[in-house]
Amino acid sequence: MNPVTTPNETTETPAEATFVPALDPSTPLSPSAPDREASAAARRAARTDAGERRRIDPSRRVADAPLSAVPHLSQDDLDAFGREMERIRAKHVADLGERDATYIRKVIKAQRRLEIGGRIALELGFIPPFWLAGVAALSASKILDNMEIGHNVMHGQYDWMQDEELNGRTFEWDTACPADQWRHSHNYMHHTHTNIVGKDRDVGYGILRMSDDQPWEPYFLGNPVYASLLALLFEYGVALHDLEVEDARYGRWDWKARLPMMQAIWHKVRRQAGKDYLLFPALAGPFFPVVLAGNATANVVRNLWTFSIIFCGHFPDGVEEFTVEETAEETRGGWYVRQLLGSSNLTGGKLFHVMSGNLSFQIEHHLFPDIPAHRYAEISDEVREVCERYGLQYNGGPLPYQLFTVARKIVRLAWPTGAEADAFVASETGGRLAKTVVRTLRGATRAVRAAV
Amino acid sequence: MTPSATAPPAAARRSRRRGLTQRLLDTPLADALAGPHNVDHYLELLRPGWAVKRIRGEIVDVRHQNEDSVTLTLRPTVTWPGFLAGQHVEITVEVDGVRHRRCYSPSGSADIRARTIELTVRTHPEGVVSQHLKRNAHVGMFVGLSMPIGDEFVLPRPRPGRIVLISGGSGITPVLAMLRTLTDEGYGGEVVFLHYARTAGDLLYADDLAAVEAAHPNVTVLRAYTRAGQDGDLAGHLTREHLRVALPADRDAAAFVCGPGALVEAVRQIWAEDELTTPLRYEHFAPPELPEIDPDQLGRITFAQSGQAVEATGRSLLEQAEQAGLSPTHGCRMGICQSCKCKLEHGRVRDTLTGDIYGAPGEEIRICVSAAVGDVTLDL
Known part of the structure; x- marks a missing residue:
C-alpha cells in the first residue's frame, strides 16, 4: 500500500493573494517598527497615490527634532517621509517580474562571456594585446560578479524568482570574502546601523578614521597609508572585515571565538588564490607567470574599482553621521531618513551604473536594499521629488570629485586638531609614551604660536 | 520500442x-x-x-x-x-x-x-x-x-502473472508509463488497463491505447465513460463488477490505482471489504486547497526541526520562535537584512509591514516581519 498522498498532476496553487486585509489596529506588530502600528485605514491610505504629500519649509525649526541633521523635521514628519518611501517600495515590489529576471540573466550572461573570454585570452597572454584584452575582460567579469550580481543577489533582490542560483542566502561570489560573513557584516550590521558612529563598522572599516566623531589617536596618523593598502587589497580587507580585528588594538579581541570564521576565510582565500594564482597559470605551461600576472592585475583592478565606488557611498562631503543616542528610539521613518542622509550617489552614464552594481545609486540602495538594483535609476526620480518637498538634502556628484573629497577627508582626519590632540592626552586609552609625545608636540606648537 | x-x-x-x-x-x-x-x-x-x-x-x-x-x-x-x-x-x-x-x-x-x-x-x-x-x-x-521521486508506486519485481492498472482522468500518466514499460520489456503476463474518463472525447492517449491493444494480445484496455450515453467498454463510475472484470481471481497479481480521490477511495474500500490479498498501490492527486483565509485568524505554529509547536499570538514568527526557546538566526528585526529567512513548509503568513497574505510551501520568508495566518510550519 502506498501510505502517502503524492502530489501528482494537480499541485497548482492560485496566483498570490495581494489584497489588503482589514487589520485590527491593535494587532501587535514588530516593536522595532512602531510607526507601522497605524490603523489599517492609515496603512491603506499610505498605499494609494492619494496618500499625504507633505511640503515642509526647510528653514523652520521644530522644538524636539529627533535628528540633529534635520532640525526642521518632527517625528511625525519623519514617519510621513517613511510612508512615502513605503509607497514607492510597494509600487516596485508589486511590479517585479519578467523585466527584472531578463535583466539579471542578461548581466549574468555578459559576466560569463567576459570571464570565459578573459580566461582564454590570458592563456594566450604571451601575445601582449591578448594579455591586455584578457585583463580587461577578467576585471570587468569580476566587477560584475561582485557588484551587480553578487552584492545585489546577496541582498535578496532576486529571491522572489525562486531560482536557487540567485538565492541571496546561498549565493557565493568570486572574491576572497566568504559570502556568509558578508551577509552578516554588510546586510545586517551596515544596512541596519548605517552611519551610526560606533555601531556601523563600515565607518572606517575598523581601521580608518573617516569621521570627526571617531576619537583621534596616534594610530590614525597612518590613515592615508592604510587607505591606500586597503584599496589595493580590498577583497582581503572585506574578507577580514567581519572578524572585527580592530578590537585587538584595545586588547579585547576574542580570537578563539572567531576561529571558525578564520577557517572559513582561509578556505575561501585558498580556493580563490588556488584558482587565480595556480591552476589557471599552470594551464598555460611555460607562460605560467604571464597568466599569474594577468589574474593578479585583474584582481587589483577590481579591488581599486570596488573600493572607489564603495568609499564614495558614505564618506564624501555632505554625508551625515549619527550618534547612538539620537537613533536609540528610532522609528521606521527615522531609519529611512537616516539612510537618505547617510548615503551619497554618483552621477554617470548607464554603463557606469551597471559597472558600479548600481551602487552609484547608494541612496536608493539604502532605502530599498532588496529591490532589484537596475530599478534604482527610475526610483531615484521619485525619491528626489519627495526629498525636495521635505527639504531633505540629496547627496551626489561625479566619481572623480567625490573620490577627491574622500581622499581629502582621509588625509585631514589623520592629523588631529588641537582639541582632538588634547582629548587624546586626557583620554583613558593610549600608551603613556604616545601621550607624552603628543603633549610635548602640543606644548611646542602652542609655544611657537605664542612666539609668532 | x-x-x-x-x-x-x-x-x-x-x-x-x-x-x-x-x-x-x-x-x-x-x-x-x-x-x-x-x-x-x-x-x-x-x-x-x-x-x-x-x-x-x-x-x-x-x-x-x-x-x-x-x-x-x-x-x-x-x-x-x-x-x-x-x-x-x-x-x-x-x-x-x-x-x-x-x-x-x-x-x-x-x-x-x-x-x-x-x-x-x-x-x-x-x-x-x-x-x-x-x-x-x-x-x-x-x-x-528533479531526480525521479517516489518508491512505492512502482512495478514489483519479480513481476506477477497479472497486473491491473486503474486510472481516472489525467491520473492515466503513471499507469500508462507502467503499461508501456511492460510491453517494452516483453512482459508475458496479463495486463488490464482500466481507465475512467467523462466521455470518449476526454480520453487521453486514445490512439496510443488502441495501438498497444492491437499489438499486444496480453493487454486488455477497458475504457469506462462516466457520463451516460457513451459507447465504452464499461459505463459509469467504478463498481465491484468493473473490478471483477479486471481482476477475476485474487492471486498472483498486483494492482495500481491513480486518479481523483473518489476513485482511489472506492477502490480501497472494495479492497478492504472483500479482503483482497492482491497488493494494491495507489496514488491520488492532492487537489488544490483554496481555503478562504481570514487574515486575523490565528493557528498553531510548528517548528519542524526542533519539533516544537506554539499557539500563534499574532506577533512575528521570529518573536514566537524566541518565546518558544529557539534562537533563529536573525539581524535587523525590521525586514531589511534577510538574515532571518527561513523555509515555510506549510501554511500562509501575513507580511506585518504591508498586510499582504502570502506564502507557498518551500518559499523562504523573512520571519521577523511575518506572522502566522492559520496553521504554519517552519523549517526551524
Whole structure:
C-alpha cells in the first residue's frame, strides 16, 4: 500500500493573494517598527497615490527634532517621509517580474562571456594585446560578479524568482570574502546601523578614521597609508572585515571565538588564490607567470574599482553621521531618513551604473536594499521629488570629485586638531609614551604660536 | 520500442552516454576552475543541453491531445538517471520571471532504450504553470528537472502473472508509463488497463491505447465513460463488477490505482471489504486547497526541526520562535537584512509591514516581519 498522498498532476496553487486585509489596529506588530502600528485605514491610505504629500519649509525649526541633521523635521514628519518611501517600495515590489529576471540573466550572461573570454585570452597572454584584452575582460567579469550580481543577489533582490542560483542566502561570489560573513557584516550590521558612529563598522572599516566623531589617536596618523593598502587589497580587507580585528588594538579581541570564521576565510582565500594564482597559470605551461600576472592585475583592478565606488557611498562631503543616542528610539521613518542622509550617489552614464552594481545609486540602495538594483535609476526620480518637498538634502556628484573629497577627508582626519590632540592626552586609552609625545608636540606648537 | 503511435519523435536522441568532455567537466579540477560557481553555471551558456550536476530537459515535441492538456516530450541531460514507471518528477518552469515547481508523472516507457521523458500536463483555469505550458511550450525550450521521486508506486519485481492498472482522468500518466514499460520489456503476463474518463472525447492517449491493444494480445484496455450515453467498454463510475472484470481471481497479481480521490477511495474500500490479498498501490492527486483565509485568524505554529509547536499570538514568527526557546538566526528585526529567512513548509503568513497574505510551501520568508495566518510550519 502506498501510505502517502503524492502530489501528482494537480499541485497548482492560485496566483498570490495581494489584497489588503482589514487589520485590527491593535494587532501587535514588530516593536522595532512602531510607526507601522497605524490603523489599517492609515496603512491603506499610505498605499494609494492619494496618500499625504507633505511640503515642509526647510528653514523652520521644530522644538524636539529627533535628528540633529534635520532640525526642521518632527517625528511625525519623519514617519510621513517613511510612508512615502513605503509607497514607492510597494509600487516596485508589486511590479517585479519578467523585466527584472531578463535583466539579471542578461548581466549574468555578459559576466560569463567576459570571464570565459578573459580566461582564454590570458592563456594566450604571451601575445601582449591578448594579455591586455584578457585583463580587461577578467576585471570587468569580476566587477560584475561582485557588484551587480553578487552584492545585489546577496541582498535578496532576486529571491522572489525562486531560482536557487540567485538565492541571496546561498549565493557565493568570486572574491576572497566568504559570502556568509558578508551577509552578516554588510546586510545586517551596515544596512541596519548605517552611519551610526560606533555601531556601523563600515565607518572606517575598523581601521580608518573617516569621521570627526571617531576619537583621534596616534594610530590614525597612518590613515592615508592604510587607505591606500586597503584599496589595493580590498577583497582581503572585506574578507577580514567581519572578524572585527580592530578590537585587538584595545586588547579585547576574542580570537578563539572567531576561529571558525578564520577557517572559513582561509578556505575561501585558498580556493580563490588556488584558482587565480595556480591552476589557471599552470594551464598555460611555460607562460605560467604571464597568466599569474594577468589574474593578479585583474584582481587589483577590481579591488581599486570596488573600493572607489564603495568609499564614495558614505564618506564624501555632505554625508551625515549619527550618534547612538539620537537613533536609540528610532522609528521606521527615522531609519529611512537616516539612510537618505547617510548615503551619497554618483552621477554617470548607464554603463557606469551597471559597472558600479548600481551602487552609484547608494541612496536608493539604502532605502530599498532588496529591490532589484537596475530599478534604482527610475526610483531615484521619485525619491528626489519627495526629498525636495521635505527639504531633505540629496547627496551626489561625479566619481572623480567625490573620490577627491574622500581622499581629502582621509588625509585631514589623520592629523588631529588641537582639541582632538588634547582629548587624546586626557583620554583613558593610549600608551603613556604616545601621550607624552603628543603633549610635548602640543606644548611646542602652542609655544611657537605664542612666539609668532 | 512501443508501436508507432507511442514511438518517440524523430528528434529524440538515440544514445546518450557521457562523452570525454562531459566526464572531464565533472572532475574536482573543473570545479576548482569554475569556483565559486559551478560548472553548470557556464555550461548553461555554452551548451544548454549539457550538464554535469543539474538535470535539465529540452522540449523536443509538443502535442495538444485535447483542449485542456498538453503533452511534452523532453530530452534530458545525461545527468538524468532514468526513472521507474510510476515515479514522478518535479519540473521547474519560469513564468514571468518566477521559477515554479510542479510534479508530473512521466507517461512514457521507463525502458532503458527510451531516452526521452513524456509528460502530460492537465491545464487548470487558475494554474500558473499548466496555463503557461499549454500556451507557450515550444520545441527548444528548457525546463529544470528533479531526480525521479517516489518508491512505492512502482512495478514489483519479480513481476506477477497479472497486473491491473486503474486510472481516472489525467491520473492515466503513471499507469500508462507502467503499461508501456511492460510491453517494452516483453512482459508475458496479463495486463488490464482500466481507465475512467467523462466521455470518449476526454480520453487521453486514445490512439496510443488502441495501438498497444492491437499489438499486444496480453493487454486488455477497458475504457469506462462516466457520463451516460457513451459507447465504452464499461459505463459509469467504478463498481465491484468493473473490478471483477479486471481482476477475476485474487492471486498472483498486483494492482495500481491513480486518479481523483473518489476513485482511489472506492477502490480501497472494495479492497478492504472483500479482503483482497492482491497488493494494491495507489496514488491520488492532492487537489488544490483554496481555503478562504481570514487574515486575523490565528493557528498553531510548528517548528519542524526542533519539533516544537506554539499557539500563534499574532506577533512575528521570529518573536514566537524566541518565546518558544529557539534562537533563529536573525539581524535587523525590521525586514531589511534577510538574515532571518527561513523555509515555510506549510501554511500562509501575513507580511506585518504591508498586510499582504502570502506564502507557498518551500518559499523562504523573512520571519521577523511575518506572522502566522492559520496553521504554519517552519523549517526551524
